[in-house]
Amino acid sequence: MSEAPAVRLVEVHKAYRRGAQRVPVLAGITFDIAAGEFLALMGPSGSGKSTLLNLIAGIDQADSGDVIVAGENLARLPERLLADWRATHVGFIFQFYNLMPVLTAYENVQLPLLLTDLPRRERRAHVEHALSLVGLADRMSHYPNELSGGQQQRVAIARALITDPPLIVADEPTGDLDRESAADVLHMMQALNRELGKTIIMVTHDQRAADHAHSIMRLDKGVLWSNPDDAAAVQPAGQG
Amino acid sequence: MRAVPLAYSLRNLWTRRLTTVLTAGGMALVVFVFAAVLMLDQGLKDTLVATGAVDNAVLIRRGSGTEIQSGIERAQIGIVEAQPQVALGAGGTALASREVVVLIGLAKRGAPDSVANVVVRGVGAVGLSLRPQLRITEGREFRPGSDEIIVAHNIRRRFEGADLGQTLSFGGRSWRIVGLFDAGGSGFDSEVWGDADQFMQAFRRNGYSALVVKLNDPEAFDAFLLGIESDPRLTVEAKREPVFYADQSQAMSTFLTVLGLALSIIFSVGAVIGAMITMYAAVAARVGEIGTLRALGFRAGGVLLAFLLESLLLSLVGAAVGLAAASLLQTYTVSTMNFQSFSELAFGFRLTTAIVLKTLAFSLVMGLAGGLLPALRAARMNIVEALRAA
Ligand SMILES: Nc1ncnc2c1ncn2[C@@H]1O[C@H](COP(=O)(O)OP(=O)(O)OP(=O)(O)O)[C@@H](O)[C@H]1O
Ligand SMILES: [Mg+2]
Numbered sequence: 001m002s003e004a005p006a007v008r009l010v011e012v013h014k015a016y017r018r019g020a021q022r023v024p025v026l027a028g029i030t031f032d033i034a035a036g037e038f039l040a041l042m043g044p045s046g047s048g049k050s051t052l053l054n055l056i057a058g059i060d061q062a063d064s065g066d067v068i069v070a071g072e073n074l075a076r077l078p079e080r081l082l083a084d085w086r087a088t089h090v091g092f093i094f095q096f097y098n099l100m101p102v103l104t105a106y107e108n109v110q111l112p113l114l115l116t117d118l119p120r121r122e123r124r125a126h127v128e129h130a131l132s133l134v135g136l137a138d139r140m141s142h143y144p145n146e147l148s149g150g151q152q153q154r155v156a157i158a159r160a161l162i163t164d165p166p167l168i169v170a171d172e173p174t175g176d177l178d179r180e181s182a183a184d185v186l187h188m189m190q191a192l193n194r195e196l197g198k199t200i201i202m203v204t205h206d207q208r209a210a211d212h213a214h215s216i217m218r219l220d221k222g223v224l225w226s227n228p229d230d231a232a233a234v235q236p237a238g239q240g
Numbered sequence: 241m242r243a244v245p246l247a248y249s250l251r252n253l254w255t256r257r258l259t260t261v262l263t264a265g266g267m268a269l270v271v272f273v274f275a276a277v278l279m280l281d282q283g284l285k286d287t288l289v290a291t292g293a294v295d296n297a298v299l300i301r302r303g304s305g306t307e308i309q310s311g312i313e314r315a316q317i318g319i320v321e322a323q324p325q326v327a328l329g330a331g332g333t334a335l336a337s338r339e340v341v342v343l344i345g346l347a348k349r350g351a352p353d354s355v356a357n358v359v360v361r362g363v364g365a366v367g368l369s370l371r372p373q374l375r376i377t378e379g380r381e382f383r384p385g386s387d388e389i390i391v392a393h394n395i396r397r398r399f400e401g402a403d404l405g406q407t408l409s410f411g412g413r414s415w416r417i418v419g420l421f422d423a424g425g426s427g428f429d430s431e432v433w434g435d436a437d438q439f440m441q442a443f444r445r446n447g448y449s450a451l452v453v454k455l456n457d458p459e460a461f462d463a464f465l466l467g468i469e470s471d472p473r474l475t476v477e478a479k480r481e482p483v484f485y486a487d488q489s490q491a492m493s494t495f496l497t498v499l500g501l502a503l504s505i506i507f508s509v510g511a512v513i514g515a516m517i518t519m520y521a522a523v524a525a526r527v528g529e530i531g532t533l534r535a536l537g538f539r540a541g542g543v544l545l546a547f548l549l550e551s552l553l554l555s556l557v558g559a560a561v562g563l564a565a566a567s568l569l570q571t572y573t574v575s576t577m578n579f580q581s582f583s584e585l586a587f588g589f590r591l592t593t594a595i596v597l598k599t600l601a602f603s604l605v606m607g608l609a610g611g612l613l614p615a616l617r618a619a620r621m622n623i624v625e626a627l628r629a630a
Contacts, residue, residue: 054624057535059534059535059623059624059627060623060624079539079540080539080540083534083537083538083539083540084537084539085537086535086536086537087536087537087538088537092532092535092536094532094627094630096528096630098528098529098531098532098627098630100248100529100532100533101255101529102247102248102251102252102254102255103245103247103248103251107245107247111245111533111536112536112537114242114243114244114245115242115536115537115538159536
């Protein structure tokens with residue numbers, strides 16, 4: 001456990017303004033997530049789970065406090081550099097897959113690689129490998145609307161891991177899937193964590209999904225609570 | 241900056257092809273008008289410039305503007321013909337054509353009540369040989385000193401009784417058509433030619449309208465001009481023949497371009513607004529995709545470029561269709577009033593590389609104008625809000 005944490009949050013505050021009213025969402029959150037952790041983030045609707053995840057993923061900015069991910073203090077990066085940082089450090093998995101409907105599975109997975117200097121031939125090898133990892137080697141030229149929800153989410157997983165980022169964030173990745181597809185997706189995420197050593201933060205409402213993680217944290221009323229049933233919640237469980 | 245792949249923009253246009261076709265169609269219409277005006281202006285210029293040869297000089301009375309309004313006394317003609325820069329023909333006579341230019345009214349073919357002005361040109365003995373672009377295609381040349389005339393094909397086609405072997409009446413006499421000619425798309429293609437002295441008598445003129453001389457050498461024009469302008473006995477002005485006819489077209493050319501460009505600009509406002517509405521709709525429909533692209537690491541500039549590109553591609557489709565339609569105009573001949581001479585002049589639409597490039601630039605400007613604000617909206621979108629909207 002001597003490794004630097006993958007994510008360090010220090011006194012993070014975030015509020016939204018609704019008209020003249022100020023709605024506090026995160027009220028001084030402080031915690032670390034170790035590298036190689038698979039963390040499930042739970043809590044009631046509107047508790048700020050997505051907000052917290054977005055801060056860690058570098059697509060939103062805290063009002064105050066430090067968000068340090070992979071050694072980088074995100075508040076200090078201007079948006080242009082933050083975009084470049086996301087391209088190399090974070091893989092995204094969304095509830096509704098968020099594939100580009102006009103691009104094939106192959107092209108969707110390749111998209112983040114277009115932000116690198118990788119030559120076409122190597123891109124091809126990477127994309128084919130990633131798609132075979134998620135069991136879709138035979139669906140490369142399919143468009144998203146020719147794939148089932150579960151298959152689309154597997155394409156999205158391939159897209160999330162294609163640049164080999166240390167961190168993967170997933171906001172309700174199984175929220176739109178039937179139980180069987182959800183289980184597939186969760187097993188794949190476990191494999192990413194175990195075999196490729198990715199740090200994963202997953203927001204979920206589903207206890208069954210959360211059970212696939214090493215640890216569970218609950219967010220409520222702007223504050224993080226570690227699960228009393230899960231002794232190791234705040235202290236990262238380390239490599240599985 | 242890393243760009244969103246071109247396929248993304250192209251396929252989105254294809255996905256909403258009905259909107260694409262309608263929007264590009266609006267742009268195509270504007271492009272068509274824009275290109276057609278430039279082509280017409282080009283056709284007019286080509287026609288009038290082809291009317292002249294560089295080593296010919298045209299002289300008319302100073303300040304008269306056109307051959308029709310000009311009159312030159314015989315004494316002055318002699319002085320001009322004696323200038324050292326004037327080429328000499330066999331037997332040492334000056335290669336000069338003393339010409340009479342008058343307008344007559346002729347009945348249009350198929351509409352005998354409708355009369356249009358036609359230029360009748362009487363030329364000297366060398367008048368034909370000074371204009372090598374003029375070829376007799378049927379019949380023969382008129383004999384000097386006779387009542388014979390030759391008629392351009394355009395005139396034969398458009399006017400009653402102007403065929404080979406028929407006679408035309410003007411200047412109180414009848415004139416027999418003994419030949420038809422083609423003048424290579426020049427202004428002479430809308431004229432009737434005969435003997436200058438015969439026309440002088442018929443129209444009771446005592447001065448010529450113009451004098452056309454061939455110079456020893458095209459380079460000799462400046463010296464020739466100096467000689468003409470510095471001679472106090474002369475009240476004539478000289479121009480190179482192509483310049484003379486190009487100047488004649490200036491008013492019409494300006495009219496066409498101003499009218500045409502004004503129309504294009506008014507229409508283009510509509511097309512740009514159309515493109516803008518289409519692109520705003522495209523941005524609104526793809527908010528989630530924009531958020532996703534930004535989350536994946538594409539910069540705001542990359543997203544801006546993708547939507548701008550989409551709008552530019554849209555305008556290129558419009559340009560291609562508009563230009564293709566405009567190029568079909570090349571088969572038409574327009575006959576219209578030449579404002580300077582009030583005679584009919586036939587000319588065509590001419591598409592040139594320069595016009596294609598100008599039209600492409602014009603449509604890209606339309607695409608840019610229509611796409612910029614929507615693309616800026618896409619680029620400035622807040623990532624989290626865009627993703628929530630998905
Ligand atoms: N752009 C915004 N403007 C105003 N309020 C916002 C905005 N985004 C989020 N909020 C508010 O912040 C709070 C937390 O939102 P967040 O999306 O993080 O919740 P969540 O825990 O992910 O909820 P859910 O489980 O329903 O996804 C909510 O009360 C929400 O209404
Ligand atoms: Mg949420």
